[in-house]
Amino acid sequence: MNIVRLIAKDLRLQSYFFLPLVALEVAGYLGYALQMPSHIPGVAFGLLHGMALIGDFLICYRTMIAEEKNRALMFIKTLPVSTAEIVAAKFGVNLLLVGLNTVVLLALWGGARALGWIDLSPRVTIYLVLSALTYHCLNNAFFVTLSLVFSSERAVWVPFPAIFVLMSVIINFSRIEVALNLGPFVALLQRNYMLCLGILWAIILGFAVTCHQALRHKRVFA
Amino acid sequence: MSVASIAQDQLIVDRLSVRLGGFQLHDISFNIEPGQVTALLGHNGAGKTTTLRLIMGIVRKDSGHVNLGGFDHLRDEKEFKRRIGFVQEESFFYNGMTVAEFVAFVSLFYGDWNKDLSERLLQTLELPRDKKLGQLSKGMRTKVSLVVALSHQPSVLLLDEPTSGLDPRARVETLKLLQRVAHEDGTAVLFSTHNLHEVDQIADRVIIVDRGRVLADESLSALRHRFGTSWNLEQYYLELVS
Numbered sequence: 182m183n184i185v186r187l188i189a190k191d192l193r194l195q196s197y198f199f200l201p202l203v204a205l206e207v208a209g210y211l212g213y214a215l216q217m218p219s220h221i222p223g224v225a226f227g228l229l230h231g232m233a234l235i236g237d238f239l240i241c242y243r244t245m246i247a248e249e250k251n252r253a254l255m256f257i258k259t260l261p262v263s264t265a266e267i268v269a270a271k272f273g274v275n276l277l278l279v280g281l282n283t284v285v286l287l288a289l290w291g292g293a294r295a296l297g298w299i300d301l302s303p304r305v306t307i308y309l310v311l312s313a314l315t316y317h318c319l320n321n322a323f324f325v326t327l328s329l330v331f332s333s334e335r336a337v338w339v340p341f342p343a344i345f346v347l348m349s350v351i352i353n354f355s356r357i358e359v360a361l362n363l364g365p366f367v368a369l370l371q372r373n374y375m376l377c378l379g380i381l382w383a384i385i386l387g388f389a390v391t392c393h394q395a396l397r398h399k400r401v402f403a
Numbered sequence: 404m405s406v407a408s409i410a411q412d413q414l415i416v417d418r419l420s421v422r423l424g425g426f427q428l429h430d431i432s433f434n435i436e437p438g439q440v441t442a443l444l445g446h447n448g449a450g451k452t453t454t455l456r457l458i459m460g461i462v463r464k465d466s467g468h469v470n471l472g473g474f475d476h477l478r479d480e481k482e483f484k485r486r487i488g489f490v491q492e493e494s495f496f497y498n499g500m501t502v503a504e505f506v507a508f509v510s511l512f513y514g515d516w517n518k519d520l521s522e523r524l525l526q527t528l529e530l531p532r533d534k535k536l537g538q539l540s541k542g543m544r545t546k547v548s549l550v551v552a553l554s555h556q557p558s559v560l561l562l563d564e565p566t567s568g569l570d571p572r573a574r575v576e577t578l579k580l581l582q583r584v585a586h587e588d589g590t591a592v593l594f595s596t597h598n599l600h601e602v603d604q605i606a607d608r609v610i611i612v613d614r615g616r617v618l619a620d621e622s623l624s625a626l627r628h629r630f631g632t633s634w635n636l637e638q639y640y641l642e643l644v645s
Binding site: 183186190194251252253255256258259260261262263264398399400401402 | 423456459460461462463480481482484485487489491493496497498499500508509511512513
């Protein structure tokens with residue numbers, strides 16, 4: 182129950198922020214979309230993803246960093262609430278808000294296609310919705326983990342080397358695949374997309390477990 | 404106004420140690436008795452806040468034990484904290500919440516929350532229910548912290564420099580409330596301070612800390628009796644810490 186209470190508190194505090202966030206993302210999207218060459222496939226939808234990625238970060242910022250600055254996390258720690266409940270509630274509210282944000286943006290995309298305002302791929306399918314939810318939740322969980330494990334001032338610098346490492350992995354993936362003999366595994370993932378998404382959700386769960394362990398061993402809970 | 408505790412438990416702090424950067428707290432031990440006001444006295448950086456945060460599990464200890472009514476502060480974290488009211492020195496919390504919303508939010512975590520008591524405390528302390536926490540003065544925020552710390556009728560009340568930054572009226576009101584909570588309701592009160600006058604005014608016992616060590620843990624009435632007419636807390640404190 183404590184997890185639900187903490188999530189409800191965050192949802193109430195963020196209720197004034199969520200609609201302006203979606204409005205900002207849509208306005209940002211339209212502002213850039215008008216300047217984009219429409220003949221490049223995937224650009225328009227990629228742009229929508231980009232705006233949602235910014236949303237993922239802003240949701241983390243509002244629910245984590247602002248609370249850390251107010252020492253509210255330290256206050257919560259003085260209540261009869263366990264560290265596991267604090268971590269679960271933080272991940273819970275972030276995944277809820279990111280999920281809602283992603284679904285709203287996909288609904289706008291699907292709605293615009295249905296009304297004939299845009300004639301671009303992809304179509305909104307259940308696979309697209311699940312994929313988008315997974316990628317954005319993973320992205321947000323990464324930010325949440327950084328802000329829980331490190332202080333927010335330090336956490337802000339971590340994504341830069343992380344992005345560099347991720348880009349290096351993507352660029353060199355074919356070499357890594359050969360070197361580590363990952364061919365059969367990659368083929369398995371290509372055949373079974375749901376397994377691929379399942380692994381990404383396992384990583385999100387791993388982030389939450391890491392946060393719990395890190396907070397339990399952190400010198401000062403803040 | 405009664406703030407009767409659910410249980411009359413003794414808080415036992417046993418050889419609590421921690422190293423934080425260049426600062427070390429060495430084997431801090433004391434008991435906090437029900438019905439007494441105990442002052443944790445020391446100058447800035449002596450280890451008062453760290454001691455209170457160690458008790459609450461906010462700072463991770465290197466060694467030692469903290470126990471309240473048979474509940475360990477880490478192993479039985481929730482049961483332990485249900486029996487404790489804690490007032491931090493810097494009370495920022497949720498600036499967007501009103502006083503009433505904040506009190507209602509905290510009440511959800513305590514099965515034994517006394518709604519009548521919290522209402523009476525809000526009235527007695529003249530807190531504006533509909534004002535946002537971010538709009539309150541430091542003194543008002545401390546009062547809000549007191550309301551939420553007392554409304555679940557804790558066995559032990561811990562306060563980190565509760566009168567720091569308060570105006571004279573709020574200071575007197577807060578000190579009177581602490582005395583009443585301990586003497587009339589049997590709550591064990593431990594408050595940190597560097598104000599000698601406050602200690603002399605309301606404390607039954609004083610624990611003096613300096614450079615992370617407990618230098619003295621004495622009943623004030625015993626000290627007054629021992630030193631007779633020559634008793635002077637300031638002199639006693641300065642001799643210990645010098």
